[in-house]
Amino acid sequence: MIPPETTSKEPKEMSAAEEQSQEREAAPDLSAMGERRQGHGVKVRGLHAYYGSVHAVKGVDIDFPANEVTAIIGPSGCGKSTMVRCINRMHEEIPGARSEGHVTLDELDVYGAGVDVTAVRRMIGMVFQKPNPFPTMSIFDNVAAGLRLTGTKSDNLRERVHRALRAVGLWGEVKNRLNSPGIGLSGGQQQRLCIARAVAVEPEVILMDEPASALDPIATLKVEELIDELKNRYTIVIVTHNMQQAARVAKSTVFMLDGELVEHAETTKLFTNPSDERTERYVTGKFG
Amino acid sequence: MQETRHQFREDLKELENQVLGGLDLVIGQLDRALESVSYQDVELAAMVVADDDRIDGRYLEVHQGILSLLARQSPVATDLRIVAALLHCIRCIERMGDQCVNIAKLVPLSGHDAPKDKDTLDAIERMGQLARSEVSQAKDALRTRNVDLAQDLVRQDAEINRLNRAIFKRAVEIGDDLELREWGMFMILVARCLERVGDNAVEIAEQVVFVVTGLFREMADIGTSAEAAQSS
Amino acid sequence: MSTVSGATPLTQISPGRKRKDRIMRGSLMAGTGIALVPLILVIYYLIYKGVSSWSASGFFTTDPTGSFFGNPGGIRSAIFGTLEIVALASLISIPIGIAVALYLTEYGKDGRFANLVRYFVDVMTGVPSVVFGLFIYITLVISHAGGAGFAGWKGSLALSLLMLPIVIRSAEVVLLLVPSSLREAALALGAPRWRIVWRVVLPTARSGLVTGSLLAVARGMGETAPLLFTVSLATAFTGNINGLMNSLPLQIYTDITNPRDVIVARAWGAALTLVALVLILNVTARLISRRSSMT
Numbered sequence: 001m002i003p004p005e006t007t008s009k010e011p012k013e014m015s016a017a018e019e020q021s022q023e024r025e026a027a028p029d030l031s032a033m034g035e036r037r038q039g040h041g042v043k044v045r046g047l048h049a050y051y052g053s054v055h056a057v058k059g060v061d062i063d064f065p066a067n068e069v070t071a072i073i074g075p076s077g078c079g080k081s082t083m084v085r086c087i088n089r090m091h092e093e094i095p096g097a098r099s100e101g102h103v104t105l106d107e108l109d110v111y112g113a114g115v116d117v118t119a120v121r122r123m124i125g126m127v128f129q130k131p132n133p134f135p136t137m138s139i140f141d142n143v144a145a146g147l148r149l150t151g152t153k154s155d156n157l158r159e160r161v162h163r164a165l166r167a168v169g170l171w172g173e174v175k176n177r178l179n180s181p182g183i184g185l186s187g188g189q190q191q192r193l194c195i196a197r198a199v200a201v202e203p204e205v206i207l208m209d210e211p212a213s214a215l216d217p218i219a220t221l222k223v224e225e226l227i228d229e230l231k232n233r234y235t236i237v238i239v240t241h242n243m244q245q246a247a248r249v250a251k252s253t254v255f256m257l258d259g260e261l262v263e264h265a266e267t268t269k270l271f272t273n274p275s276d277e278r279t280e281r282y283v284t285g286k287f288g
Numbered sequence: 289m290q291e292t293r294h295q296f297r298e299d300l301k302e303l304e305n306q307v308l309g310g311l312d313l314v315i316g317q318l319d320r321a322l323e324s325v326s327y328q329d330v331e332l333a334a335m336v337v338a339d340d341d342r343i344d345g346r347y348l349e350v351h352q353g354i355l356s357l358l359a360r361q362s363p364v365a366t367d368l369r370i371v372a373a374l375l376h377c378i379r380c381i382e383r384m385g386d387q388c389v390n391i392a393k394l395v396p397l398s399g400h401d402a403p404k405d406k407d408t409l410d411a412i413e414r415m416g417q418l419a420r421s422e423v424s425q426a427k428d429a430l431r432t433r434n435v436d437l438a439q440d441l442v443r444q445d446a447e448i449n450r451l452n453r454a455i456f457k458r459a460v461e462i463g464d465d466l467e468l469r470e471w472g473m474f475m476i477l478v479a480r481c482l483e484r485v486g487d488n489a490v491e492i493a494e495q496v497v498f499v500v501t502g503l504f505r506e507m508a509d510i511g512t513s514a515e516a517a518q519s520s
Numbered sequence: 521m522s523t524v525s526g527a528t529p530l531t532q533i534s535p536g537r538k539r540k541d542r543i544m545r546g547s548l549m550a551g552t553g554i555a556l557v558p559l560i561l562v563i564y565y566l567i568y569k570g571v572s573s574w575s576a577s578g579f580f581t582t583d584p585t586g587s588f589f590g591n592p593g594g595i596r597s598a599i600f601g602t603l604e605i606v607a608l609a610s611l612i613s614i615p616i617g618i619a620v621a622l623y624l625t626e627y628g629k630d631g632r633f634a635n636l637v638r639y640f641v642d643v644m645t646g647v648p649s650v651v652f653g654l655f656i657y658i659t660l661v662i663s664h665a666g667g668a669g670f671a672g673w674k675g676s677l678a679l680s681l682l683m684l685p686i687v688i689r690s691a692e693v694v695l696l697l698v699p700s701s702l703r704e705a706a707l708a709l710g711a712p713r714w715r716i717v718w719r720v721v722l723p724t725a726r727s728g729l730v731t732g733s734l735l736a737v738a739r740g741m742g743e744t745a746p747l748l749f750t751v752s753l754a755t756a757f758t759g760n761i762n763g764l765m766n767s768l769p770l771q772i773y774t775d776i777t778n779p780r781d782v783i784v785a786r787a788w789g790a791a792l793t794l795v796a797l798v799l800i801l802n803v804t805a806r807l808i809s810r811r812s813s814m815t
Binding site (some may be wrong): 123197 | 705706707712720
Binding site for chain 2 (some may be wrong): 153243244247270272273274279280283285286287
């Protein structure tokens with residue numbers, strides 16, 4: 001349901017009902033996206049990735065369960081970002097880069113013969129470290145960009161954009177200025193705008209490459225709350241170098257080192273009693 | 289090359305040393321409390337009661353140190369288990385200190401020239417030795433992270449429990465003399481305090497196993513089942 | 521480790537250093553002055569000599585008569601000729617130039633063929649404009665291709681050859697300025713590459729592309745040599761681009777050696793007009809780039 005857009009200036013004081021509705025608009029509201037869909041998990045098998053002759057990911061097997069948040073942690077250069085970019089086949093866009101292995105979304109192998117790469121990316125969305133809204137587009141156009149760029153014929157474009165904005169909890173903050181430029185928002189809002197853009201395309205999986213590392217602590221917490229909501233509808237994979245963040249948002253955590261998967265365990269276990277010595281040394285900061 | 293998180297490691301080591309020092313304090317208190325019981329030394333008993341302030345102070349120090357460490361350093365994995373264990377241990381130490389105070393408080397009450405029963409006194413002395421040894425062994429187990437040493441405590445604790453029940457039985461059968469019976473009941477209370485000291489030492493041992501293995505198991509259960517196996 | 525009482529005081533700059541600073545500043549300013557002087561002289565001279573022609577009646581509204589005596593006429597056909605020829609040249613060179621730049625940044629990137637193209641573009645920027653004129657002369661004018669010998673559109677071709685490398689170079693720079701994170705974001709949404717170019721890259725680079733194109737146009741307007749061999753000179757006002765046309769550079773070229781003072785004055789007026797047109801284009805380019813900066 002799209003509320004009527006207010007055009008007149010509101011008086012400063014608000015009634016209790018208005019305050020309540022403002023609060024509701026500020027919280028992420030995934031129910032705006034419609035009934036709950038069944039989630040889809042991702043399985044990675046025997047994934048190898050190369051930059052030219054550099055072997056960056058060395059045979060990784062991971063299951064990402066449906067409707068769960070899985071975090072990937074590890075030191076710089078361990079291959080975590082590379083591995084995640086192989087999931088939506090963004091890795092091969094880099095000149096000289098290639099990958100081998102299988103990544104299956106339910107039964108579909110993303111690397112299968114004859115698979116349309118752009119279709120894969122529509123099903124597996126991605127949010128980047130630095131918020132990157134399109135500078136020449138308004139807030140509305142930014143969220144609609146995913147639909148327009150993929151040539152999705154949509155007769156209810158406006159509604160889909162509004163729903164996506166509601167889903168990420170931005171609606172209350174931007175509903176009166178949907179036509180102002182996307183880059184006019186604060187960093188945290190821009191990142192949520194990018195998440196709305198990804199969500200509007202209605203993917204099955206959302207990959208997040210250090211989504212909050214460029215944000216201040218409050219914006220970070222908002223994004224984390226949003227992730228917690230998003231998992232009800234999507235499968236989420238989040239790469240982060242911030243262990244506390246992984247500990248807060250993820251149900252299970254993967255630790256990678258030098259391109260290899262070292263440990264994959266339930267988050268609590270990984271952070272209270274890891275099985276592998278290398279994991280222990282990394283999370284306690286024993287190697288710098 | 290300096291290890292990473294140097295300050296954190298030092299702070300954690302310092303906390304552990306404070307806990308180990310607390311165990312030393314307990315051993316000292318225990319010795320003096322038992323001595324005051326053996327020799328009916330009221331002055332010594334009063335000293336034990338007064339010195340409990342040091343153990344309480346140590347508790348507050350460690351508690352504060354742990355809060356500070358949690359807030360500033362976000363310990364995880366083994367470090368987190370150590371911190372949790374230290375918190376548990378310092379509480380056990382505080383309780384053991386209180387038990388020593390309870391023993392000391394019983395000394396003036398049980399009367400200066402009260403008649404004494406040799407069997408009971410021997411049992412109490414034996415219990416005291418065991419309790420002391422348990423606390424000392426718990427300290428070593430914690431310091432060296434030795435799981436075998438920790439699990440061995442259960443064996444000693446079984447013996448303390450047995451002596452406790454024996455003293456109770458003896459007090460019931462001690463005879464018709466009123467003063468003797470009264471004394472005997474005070475001795476029951478002393479025995480119970482010592483038994484509690486033993487239990488706290490076992491708890492510390494459980495924490496040692498938790499730190500090393502990441503698993504928490506109540507060793508008291510192991511103890512009673514071992515006893516049951518023994519007595520059958 | 522550190523002294524307790526008072527750190528060493530901050531020393532004054534030595535007089536020797538002060539002197540060196542002054543000498544350096546003085547010589548740099550002198551150099552700037554020397555460079556500016558001829559520039560100012562040129563502008564002053566232009567205005568001084570040309571403004572009087574501007575106020576002559578019919579300067580902008582009549583065509584040069586070409587007659588040896590009598591009313592020399594204005595420069596109307598020259599202005600329109602220049603506009604027509606340059607417009608056609610822009611129509612050819614700008615889209616092709618941007619397309620080549622897009623190929624270089626989006627598809628070729630660092631490949632061997634792309635680098636080869638870049639090399640050739642660099643070479644082309646260094647080619648003297650006369651050569652382009654001669655090239656078209658030899659290939660199209662002599663053979664009377666398209667009917668006539670000299671023709672406006674052949675002049676446009678020569679100019680577009682000149683403008684093309686400029687457009688490509690500046691467009692490539694602007695396109696490279698588009699942050700790759702935007703392309704990444706569009707790719708990750710599942711957009712096909714051509715749509716990314718059309719809906720993200722080009723709109724983001726738009727103002728820079730316009731600026732670069734305007735500058736190329738300004739350059740093309742002032743070139744004489746290519747037109748010499750391809751369009752030659754006509755005095756009539758004509759819209760037929762497949763024939764002789766007038767143009768400002770050529771008009772200036774022929775007029776300036778004329779013995780009649782009034783015609784020489786007309787040349788100055790034409791020169792001033794040409795400079796004014798170029799100036800307008802440059803200022804417009806500046807204003808556009810300032811309006812939409814890409815931060």
